[in-house]
Amino acid sequence: MSRTTTKTEESVRRVPGKACRRDGSPQREEKEAGVERFLRSLPVFVGTHRTAIHSAVFIVYLAVVVTVMCFHEPWFDEAQAWLIARDCSWRELLTVRTHYEGHPPLWWMLLAVPAKLGMPYEWGLKGVQLLTAALMIWLLEFRTKLPEILKVIMPFSYFLCYQYGVTSRPYALMIAAMFLVAINWKNRDEKPWPVVLSMMLLCLTSSYGIVIAGLFSVLWVFDFIRSDKSLFLNKGRFFALLALLVLAICLIYAIRPIDGTSTGAIGESDDDINSPAIRYLYIWLLLPSETMFTSYTGDSSLETVDLSAGAFLYAAAISIMVWCVIGWICRRRNMLRLLLVPYVVLSVIFMMYFSMHHEGIILGYFLMILTIACDVKELGMADVPRQLLKAEKDVAEKIGNSKFLWYKAMLCCAGLSVMFIGVYWNVSACACDIKYDYSSSRYVASFIKDNDLEKYKWMSGWSRITEGQANAKVKQMIRSGEWYCAGEECVDFTPWIEGTLLISNPYFKSNLIGNSYENQTYLSWEWMKDPQRARKDIERWRSSEEPEFYSTIYQPFYFSDLGYKRNDYIKFHVGTRITPWKDSRTKKDTDIYIRKDIYRGVLHSPDAGIKWSDGSKIK
Template identity: 40%
Template sequence: MRCHWRIAVFVAYIAVVACVMAFHEPWFDEAQSWLIARDASFRDMLLVRPHYEGHPPLWWLMLSVPAKLGVPYEIGLKGVQLACAALMAGLLIFRSPFPPVAVALLPFTYFMCFQYGVTSRQYALMCAALFMAADCWKDRDRHPWRLVFVLLLLCCTSSYGIALACAMAMVWVIRAVLQARSLRALVADLHRFATWLALMAAGIVLTACILPYPDTFGATPGANGNSGMAKFLMFWLVLPSESLFTAFAGDVSLHGMRLGVFPLIVCVVLSALVWAVLVRLAHRRGDLDIVLVPYLLFAVCAVRYFSLHHLGIIFALFVADWWIMLRDRPLDAVDMPERSRLYIAGLLKRHDGLQRRASAMRNTVIAVLLLPSLCWNVAATACDMRYDYSGARAVASFVERNRLDHDRWVSFWRYFPETTWPDGSHTPRQEDTHRYSWAMIAANPYFPHRSHGLLDCTYRGRSYEPNQVPSAAQMNREIAACAAKGEPEFVIGDTDFPDYYFGRLRYRTRDYRKITIATKRTPWKTWVTPGDITAYVRTDMLRGLRLR
């Protein structure tokens, strides 16, 4: 009977995730991975794409099985994701040392359920690897291959995973040396030493595999963003609060995140409380190194490219920290500050049923701490089930309904003019012809017979974004080649500068009419970001065009 409630929680989690998945519409990042898995060669997936995508090829290799076998897009993508989400939740439910109320609620928090459960990316597998590492940590010296295997899996999931695995291995090695008070401890256990060497070799190979090439998009962040030091401080003073309790910032890059004075104060106070509790408990168990070193190395490595949809990694890392600490020693009254301990003890003495009341108080505290994330999950799933998440299905339906998949579609590309802002800051001109309409990339997987995608004039005819920034001369050649083909039937993409594109491509604006293909509402925590997917249609194509 003791395990039956855990099985019920697991079944409920799978049911919730599968149900929301049926409504969820994959967005650009999900489609990009599927298109790489479907259309790129294994050589490209292993040797080229990691340098431009920033993570090892494991996720694409997993997706390539259904993708290259011709399994329908959403079934194949979501099938792989559901298996990873089930592994992540199963570890939480059946292996974690948390109290029953935490076990029952954690899988339904925002990052564990919606953000990394419903949406199909490699982060569910990454969180599962973190949880397995936490579960293996206590027996690392008795069974070193178990932990090394899990750390290898962590490395294969993400560049962030490489940093976290490296940090955990560093703590492991340093503890072994300090415990023996001699460098001989490194080779005293040859079996363990071999596992360390294997992990180091794999880490070096995977790091070399993902090092960005000079022309990788994102290698140089845009101007006028937060400085490196400001972003590093945000990791410690803002992001813990945003991952657990607050929703002041939307899904933006850390480089461009802005907070007002009041939200900043709230985040700093709550983050300080999180660190105060973690540091106290970790120090009492001798786990201060395993709590702080992985977070430090993660902050150093992720500070350049971090976006807030990566907050779930911080959430999972905190869960793993608690996991390790509770494995070492369960919580007890001594963990509390003396004044709080005496106050609660006195409060409980005035009532009967001390144990029952203490348990109820603990459960209430856990529920209150998880409540914000639970509410975010409810809000996001409700929005996703009611509205189009990305508009990809609507775009694909529009193309199919009107039989437009063999017409020419040209995408606007990334362009921002040189701008001086009211505060005196300056943004240089930015242009990249390899950054296409996300709506069309997200719609490409629905057309498996078109390995080059719906768009014309893409880099080497690829169905996915190459993330390979061209030189100015190359951009000019590509724009001229596209213009030489004449006016396409459709030009698609979001822009505030349509005249610039029409001028560069030598298209006549009067030959086109702007239409709205779809309206989307994308949830982030309790935020909802609305948007229209628009296209410019050549006037001779308007007659007989069915928009809905």
């Protein structure tokens, strides 16, 4: 007897040997099983091809950094370091500049080799930087036991690739030293010299490095005194730590600020400066998020960071999650002190001085802690909290294992996409640097060389802080009457010059800046040495002829206080720079003032198509 197949019966029909959908097609369980097999085979594949993957990441990293370096125009910090290395004597480099810059001299010593040998500026600067960046990533890829996903993603994150890879500063070497400390930390008692030498390198790279190495050493000493009941039981360890202590004391003495050194944000009013409590809060609840996940700040000082309540709360939530994850991993390995004690002390140092490009140091610190943790015991399922595993099991039983695997895969992809935020910043910054001028250094130098203008007199504007702009310290200086100002209710810092000519100085053998402090090619921070220095400088400049070229922003006093006539000059647009910070960009024009007789006679007649930015016209 025939029988009509109902919809219900059709939905449960099964093809022999196969699972089917309700509509009779093969059910998705096979696909889900395939996903499960893929997820399980992935670690096997990575383990089998680990060396090839690491080598590929390392090669691609170097290719990216070298490519962007070719387009990158060095900015102030890069030029300043090169000029100090090139033009200071070894004695001054080791014993004088350290007081005013606040940094150990190792980075200048490395740059001094190509600089004093006469290598071209960008070749020498970027060659040294490339070596330190390569060392940093080589250690990350081939010597640490960090999870493979971090080894693939982190080399292309914003700070490790662009900020500390492309731009030339000592931070790549600093993070490399952190990795060396972490790699040797486990065997520190049996082999103390490798970890101590790594700490010495960390001390030599940055004043922050002295703090980190010092706190690690203190915790190490507490640990072995508690276990050995003696400071001298292991003589090799004792003498290694003693050598580290001697180096640290020498470096602290070398970098201590001396009388006349400018420190802090003297150009900011108290209303714009965050209180110590706000800064401390930001260090714990903002900066961890800013290293990889959020971009609420520019490359400014921590003292002047201004956030909305919503932005801070979101960044704080991310930062708390970061602390919870790293804290949980460290707690399981009895490493909480190693994570928290150095950061507590670092926070106090950061409150005194911290620029947002130092965020990468915090990222490096977290990676160092994770490297030590993974060396103690590699990350695995045992690190997942039991409550989370139980919840996972309950959800799988409730919705079915197949559906749960899909949800788990999607959640993993979402988490992975969050990790790629730093990669996105890096791509954005690299693309911007390739397409636009990062700084004015190269096009200003080209303008001078192409027009044979080096032989003329160039001057830079200086810094004047009025009482309305000043903080309490500068207001006290103004009201004391001891500090000179050619105007009213202000103070002039003539050694603090405008930076356009300075960052182009490395392209020339002679000093472009005709009014620099003591004829120095670099910026000296000796602004506070002589209250009457500005009077002497301004009187000397007034007594000399008007310069042919004047690099300054337009303020009437830059001309009137020196007896110059604004109408004697043409404002000339040299170029435009667009500087990236994560996924944002800052655009700024570079203008200089050219004396009209030089403009007519040397640079030829005015181009009728030029629109002068301040409306100036030849008279």
